[in-house]
Amino acid sequence: MPVKVLFLTLKTFSFTGGIEKVCRSLCRVLYDLSEEDLIQSTVFSMYDKNTDRDSRYLSKQQFHGYGGRKELFVVQSFLHGLKADVILLSHIHLINIVYFIKKIHPHKKIYLLAHGIEIWKKLSDPKLKMLNQLDKIICVSEFTAQKIRKMHRIPAERLQVLNNCLDPFYHLSTAFEKPKVLLDRYCLNKENLILFSLSRLSSSEKYKGYDHTIELLPSLLKIYPNLVYLLGGKWDAVEKKRLDDLIEKNNLQNHIRMVGFIDETELTEHFLLSDLFILPSKKEGFGIVFIEALASGLRVIAGNKDGSVDALRNGSLGVLVDPDDPQGILTNICSLLKHSQTEAEKKNLQEKCLQAFGYHSYLKSVRNLLLGEQQYNQLQYEP
Numbered sequence: 001m002p003v004k005v006l007f008l009t010l011k012t013f014s015f016t017g018g019i020e021k022v023c024r025s026l027c028r029v030l031y032d033l034s035e036e037d038l039i040q041s042t043v044f045s046m047y048d049k050n051t052d053r054d055s056r057y058l059s060k061q062q063f064h065g066y067g068g069r070k071e072l073f074v075v076q077s078f079l080h081g082l083k084a085d086v087i088l089l090s091h092i093h094l095i096n097i098v099y100f101i102k103k104i105h106p107h108k109k110i111y112l113l114a115h116g117i118e119i120w121k122k123l124s125d126p127k128l129k130m131l132n133q134l135d136k137i138i139c140v141s142e143f144t145a146q147k148i149r150k151m152h153r154i155p156a157e158r159l160q161v162l163n164n165c166l167d168p169f170y171h172l173s174t175a176f177e178k179p180k181v182l183l184d185r186y187c188l189n190k191e192n193l194i195l196f197s198l199s200r201l202s203s204s205e206k207y208k209g210y211d212h213t214i215e216l217l218p219s220l221l222k223i224y225p226n227l228v229y230l231l232g233g234k235w236d237a238v239e240k241k242r243l244d245d246l247i248e249k250n251n252l253q254n255h256i257r258m259v260g261f262i263d264e265t266e267l268t269e270h271f272l273l274s275d276l277f278i279l280p281s282k283k284e285g286f287g288i289v290f291i292e293a294l295a296s297g298l299r300v301i302a303g304n305k306d307g308s309v310d311a312l313r314n315g316s317l318g319v320l321v322d323p324d325d326p327q328g329i330l331t332n333i334c335s336l337l338k339h340s341q342t343e344a345e346k347k348n349l350q351e352k353c354l355q356a357f358g359y360h361s362y363l364k365s366v367r368n369l370l371l372g373e374q375q376y377n378q379l380q381y382e383p
Contacts, residue, residue, distance in 0.1 A: 018287075026366065077097050111135060114137050116307065141286045143307040164288050165362035167359075182266075182270065194276075197233075201235035209281050210279065216330050220330065229257070277290070301318065
């Protein structure tokens with residue numbers, strides 16, 4: 001008999017953040033395992049509508065969007081959870097829904113995905129109690145696992161590290177030329193050296209490191225006068241004002257393009273446009289944007305104090321820097337910009353990334369998590 005899996009999410013298709021990307025990839029895994037008759041999967045999303053569903057990831061029958069109707073979502077999740085063999089939670093905010101399910105069925109398997117800052121915060125006593133009753137907390141990086149172990153005193157055997165994967169439908173380029181349409185859009189030419197950062201620009205999350213990169217530009221421009229810094233991502237008004245002031249203070253108006261939200265259909269092209277991706281953050285849970293850059297053949301500089309270490313495979317896929325050492329960051333940027341990547345080097349970086357973070361390896365890991373080796377073999381050979 002297929003294993004009944006219920007996956008509860010906040011948002012999956014109506015937003016494009018890192019957690020939502022993880023949810024979409026996991027949805028595709030559930031779809032593929034269902035096609036093999038290994039599991040019977042159902043996905044409930046609190047905020048998505050049914051019309052938000054992307055048919056590449058889930059069938060219509062597998063997905064239920066509640067469009068913000070929280071009470072209905074909670075009731076239906078509870079009722080379906082009683083019948084499921086495994087319940088997956090995409091976010092700690094959903095943990096209260098399964099509290100009584102675990103009370104009624106203590107042997108039912110309940111797993112929580114742990115991404116980053118959402119679980120590093122101080123938690124209420126009821127949430128901590130429930131956290132300790134979960135069968136597994138699936139951590140996107142070693143850093144996230146360590147933080148949970150240290151902050152919430154969760155036993156190591158309840159924690160499992162499962163790195164995020166590249167979206168199975170991520171657009172992989174076979175050619176690595178700079179797109180002319182973007183050169184024209186941002187008033188650039190092929191002589192420009194382009195640094196690129198992509199992040200949510202939030203006044204409440206000042207740990208991404210893009211502001212420190214801005215502060216390094218005057219020194220970089222002395223060596224590379226054709227350098228331009230492309231800063232992508234949604235901003236809030238407070239952060240936009242802070243960055244505008246920083247740009248004006250350093251007289252960098254001609255060398256920075258704040259491009260705002262970048263649609264996923266143009267993401268690969270922005271990586272192809274760039275010579276170096278940089279985001280020396282300090283509180284990144286994993287950083288899917290790093291593996292997206294690497295999959296586009298782009299060199300990456302990331303911080304060495306958070307989950308970025310997993311995304312760069314301890315430095316084997318990119319350069320890890322101390323985010324609190326501006327001189328060290330400057331030295332590494334200069335070192336990389338001295339050498340222009342060849343097409344063969346970009347292709348090689350892309351292949352290494354796919355080997356490390358490809359979808360099929362992720363699918364296998366999730367399958368083993370949900371079924372285990374023995375149960376998988378039994379289901380495979382059932383008549």
